[in-house]
Amino acid sequence: MRLAIFGGTFDPIHLGHVQAALAAADACSLDRVLVVPSGSPPHKSGASKAPYEHRFRMVELSCAADPRLEASRLEEPQEGGGPHYTIRTVDRVRSTTSFEDPLRLIIGADAFADVGTWYAAEEVVAKVEFLVVARPGWEAVPTGLTTAPKARIIECFHPASSSLIRHRVKIGGSLADLAPSAVSAYIWEHCLYQI
16 A cells, blocks of 8 residues: 655645645556644644644545545644654554555655654654655745755645635635635535634
8 A cells, every 4th residue: 555644733624634645646557545634743833723633624524525635633632742753653654554666755845844843853764755745836945954854846836825725714714715615605504714
């Protein structure tokens, strides 16, 4: 089985995320993409705008679009738990899941540029192949690493962003061009991002 991890805050997940996961799956003939909402991301300042359970449910709804996508609770918050680091998620997948090497990590080009600042960055680089989602013609190169990461560029761009969705919700605008319809309905039903 060819496997990739796609982690993020997903606050909320949007069409760009879904398209990126599917583009990576198509480009690398992936059998399964674990879409992992982070319970406590170390790189984000401040709390998520929506609680973990809502973010996880929206990821679940988005994953219904394709059988290769699977919502995962790998980074579900634990009582008294600290931030979730990528190396721990990678090690957990490696120890509990059967897959064909390499284990892949789907990541945006902006986050890829910062890999050298991650906790245990060299270990992560040694254990995964990065599938870097970049805008056409745009490439990022991480610095601060002693070993060059194995990386493949996946060109896929959608103008959606989580911050734009949150803004649209505040002003009562349409989310049709930004979020899967089930996610949009969930946001309105649960009154998320309105304040």
